[in-house]
Amino acid sequence: MNSSVDTLSVTNETSIAEENIPVDGLQKLRLAALNKFLKNGFPDSKHEEWKYLNLKPISETKYNHCMVASPLKASDLEQFYDAGSDTVNLTFINGRYCSEFSGHQSHKHPFSIYSLESKEAELYLETLRNSEDEPFHALNTAFHQGGIMIHVPDNCRMPMAIHLLYVNDSQHEAVAAHPKCIVVAGKNSAFQVIATYHSLNNFPSLTNTVTEFLIGEGAVVEFDIKQNENSNANHINRVYARVQRKAVFDIFTVTMGGALVRNNLEIILSEPNACAHLNGLTVADGYQVVDNHTVVDHASPNCESNQLYKNILDDHSQGVFNGKIFVRKDAQKTNAFQSSKNVLLSNTAVMNAKPQLEIYADDVKCSHGATTGQLDEDALFYFRSRGIGERDARALLNYTFASDVIEKINNDALKSNLLKLLSQKLNTAVEFGE
Amino acid sequence: MxxxxxxxxxxxxxxxxxxxxxxxxxxxxxxxxxxxxxxxxxxxxxxxxxxxxxxxxxxxxxxxxxxxxxxxxxxxxxxIFLAFQYPIEIPGVSNANFLKTAVNEVRKSKGLEALDSKDFLKLMKDKMQLVKMDKSMTQRSVNEGFSGGEKKRNEIFQMAMLEPELCVLDETDSGLDIDALRIVSDGINALRDGKRSFxxxxxxxxxxxxxxxxxxxxxxxxxxxxxxxxxxxxxxxxxxxxxxxxxxxx
The missing domain is CATH 3.40.50.300 (P-loop containing nucleotide triphosphate hydrolases)
Known part of the structure; x- marks a missing residue:
């Protein structure tokens, strides 16, 4: 993209005319998206979907959006290998895929990696194209550079996990990274993708990331997201998945770090008997704002979706859960469940939970529930009456409430990494567990 | 006392x-x-x-x-130990972990070393017999999905593990059938040692x-x-x- 766009404080009149620039397929998509963004700008709090998220920290920061080069070396990255040794690490620095920092220790893996500018990727860029009305998604489409497509072949059951390792290096200036990754799961394939986000920054950083999945018939895919950036980092995360016949997509979004974090999940159960499980855990303190927006679209009959989102909020932190479920007219025998459970640890923490169901079919089972409260005082007293001190009892109960989400992740290295992080974040002094 | x-x-x-x-x-x-x-x-x-x-x-x-x-x-x-009338369910915390934490906290306050896993398991095995508790119950979450009788047995099991001096039993018999009542009572009687009070x-x-x-x-x-x-x-x-x-x- 043209590097003259270095700030995004734009007016409605700004737009870039297509006829002035030679365009291929990808370029065309970029221009359309950029013009869309330039036309609408950043949404303010009057916009229903952005009501609880003040975007000023992002819109008023001058980030360099243009693929800032980074002097990072392989040894700087070792600290981020969270997913164990039997993993293919695919490293992105400031949004760009770096093949020199990527691979498996055995140098072999059964899937293919393509550039998003390749012929192979072109088809998926078009077929997975989705709601660029969403401003950050439009920005990502306009600015992503060096993104990749991962193609896992039919019937490939892969024991090794794919680790997408994203590093935002803003040690020398404020950097916005717009990484993009497409994952195509072949028929009856089974594998796990882990995305972890890290910031090395003295200056503010923005990660605006898009991951798109096409889950083929009968495939089983788990996607785990770990966000633990520092308080100088803002993070907008979009996951889009199209889940085909009898396929299963499980996603875990674990957010502990970052200043302003928005997670947009959009999952289409596009063919019969598809299934999706969405799990989220946020542990926030200070002035963190973490906003989880999910859309599950039951477009076909006999599909199932289940959402469980938990927040533990301390200090002045804010949590948002906005979960939308669509059940289309033809989507009979739908099972769709949603639950948002939240614990506030201070009087100044705020949780906004908003479930939305739009049901157009008549033979469906749907439920949603949201609870927000303090720690269970009876449970606390039970712990204390057995000799466990109040501080430890509180920490352990919070830990238990949260670890329940992490325990379901199917990767032992990542799981223990997250549990350790959780115990640090909650100041669990007593060692608990095996 | x-x-x-x-x-x-x-x-x-x-x-x-x-x-x-x-x-x-x-x-x-x-x-x-x-x-x-x-x-x-x-x-x-x-x-x-x-x-x-x-x-x-x-x-x-x-x-x-x-x-x-x-x-x-x-x-x-x-x-001092209170056996609850309505024991609390704590999902996600196994009975064994809960008790290990509790036992070691009590030991710490008395200036004793924490029990390691091996000694703790041995202690647990001994005390489980008092209330005829099945091993699987120690691995399940504290009281979660336990029947009324199992919950009360678990209270007495915890009591046996913590070895208190003064036991307060709050309607421990409520919700128990005759067999469970006998098991729980036998457990309590086994803890009567002439010094411990109830x-x-x-x-x-x-x-x-x-x-x-x-x-x-x-x-x-x-x-x-x-x-x-x-x-x-x-x-x-x-x-x-x-x-x-x-x-x-x-």
């Missing part, structure tokens, strides 16, 4: 205990009976240190030291056939209005509480 003098306690501004006196010496078993709403469970909660219960007057001395200002955890560490709160004489008390007290309107030997329980079973109420009203 425990000396309660003129205890007045209230919950949500309502006075429930109003001038209760009770002395428990080492090795004694005291049964507390009384009609509904007389303050039996309040007494248990006050002894264990539940925060919603406020002591307005009087003294609770344990080994000569006042309990009133102590936190629930400090009371537990000093050897306060057994119950509605029914039935429990006292199994756990034979040294004293029976009748609690009515927040006070102990009658005390006697174990035969008093039989008399209550036969005649109900009305005759005592009448005695008190006169």
């Amino acid at each position: 425990l000396n309660i003098k003129n205890l007045h306690a209230s919950v949500e501004g309502k006075e429930i205990l109003n001038g209760l006196n009770l002395q428990v010496n080492p090795g004694e078993v005291h049964a507390i009976m009384g009609p509904n709403g007389s303050g039996k469970s309040t007494l248990a909660s006050v002894l264990a240190g539940r925060e919603a219960y406020e002591v307005n007057e009087g003294e609770v001395l344990y080994h000569g030291e006042s309990l009133i200002e102590l936190s629930p955890e400090d009371r537990a560490r000093k050897g 306060i057994v709160i119950t509605h029914y004489q039935r429990l006292l056939d199994y756990i034979v008390p040294d004293f029976v007290h009748v609690l009515y309107k927040g006070k102990i209005v009658k005390s006697g030997p174990k035969e008093l329980a039989l008399e209550l079973e036969e005649k109900g509480y009305d005759w005592i109420k009448e005695e008190v009203e006169i």
Whole structure:
């Protein structure tokens, strides 16, 4: 993209005319998206979907959006290998895929990696194209550079996990990274993708990331997201998945770090008997704002979706859960469940939970529930009456409430990494567990 | 061991205990009976240190030291154990982990080394037999999905693990069938060693056939209005509480 766009404080009149620039397929998509963004700008709090998220920290920061080069070396990255040794690490620095920092220790893996500018990727860029009305998604489409497509072949059951390792290096200036990754799961394939986000920054950083999945018939895919950036980092995360016949997509979004974090999940159960499980855990303190927006679209009959989102909020932190479920007219025998459970640890923490169901079919089972409260005082007293001190009892109960989400992740290295992080974040002094 | 003098306690501004006196010496078993709403469970909660219960007057001395200002955890560490009428379910925490943490906290407060996994497992295995507890129950989450009988057995198992000096049993017999009652009572009796003391709160004489008390007290309107030997329980079973109420009203 043209590097003259270095700030995004734009007016409605700004737009870039297509006829002035030679365009291929990808370029065309970029221009359309950029013009869309330039036309609408950043949404303010009057916009229903952005009501609880003040975007000023992002819109008023001058980030360099243009693929800032980074002097990072392989040894700087070792600290981020969270997913164990039997993993293919695919490293992105400031949004760009770096093949020199990527691979498996055995140098072999059964899937293919393509550039998003390749012929192979072109088809998926078009077929997975989705709601660029969403401003950050439009920005990502306009600015992503060096993104990749991962193609896992039919019937490939892969024991090794794919680790997408994203590093935002803003040690020398404020950097916005717009990484993009497409994952195509072949028929009856089974594998796990882990995305972890890290910031090395003295200056503010923005990660605006898009991951798109096409889950083929009968495939089983788990996607785990770990966000633990520092308080100088803002993070907008979009996951889009199209889940085909009898396929299963499980996603875990674990957010502990970052200043302003928005997670947009959009999952289409596009063919019969598809299934999706969405799990989220946020542990926030200070002035963190973490906003989880999910859309599950039951477009076909006999599909199932289940959402469980938990927040533990301390200090002045804010949590948002906005979960939308669509059940289309033809989507009979739908099972769709949603639950948002939240614990506030201070009087100044705020949780906004908003479930939305739009049901157009008549033979469906749907439920949603949201609870927000303090720690269970009876449970606390039970712990204390057995000799466990109040501080430890509180920490352990919070830990238990949260670890329940992490325990379901199917990767032992990542799981223990997250549990350790959780115990640090909650100041669990007593060692608990095996 | 425990000396309660003129205890007045209230919950949500309502006075429930109003001038209760009770002395428990080492090795004694005291049964507390009384009609509904007389303050039996309040007494248990006050002894264990539940925060919603406020002591307005009087003294609770344990080994000569006042309990009133102590936190629930400090009371537990000093050897007071409450077996809950309604044990709390704690999803996600296995019984074994819960108890290991609790046992080691109590040990730490006594200046003892923490038990390692091997010693802890051995201790657990010994104590499990007391209440015929299945090994799988120790791996399940604390009380989660337990039947009424299993929950009560688990309370006694915890009691055995923590080896308290003063055990307060709050309606441990409620919700138990005859077989479970026998198992739980046998477990409690096995813990009677001549030094450990018990306060057994119950509605029914039935429990006292199994756990034979040294004293029976009748609690009515927040006070102990009658005390006697174990035969008093039989008399209550036969005649109900009305005759005592009448005695008190006169």
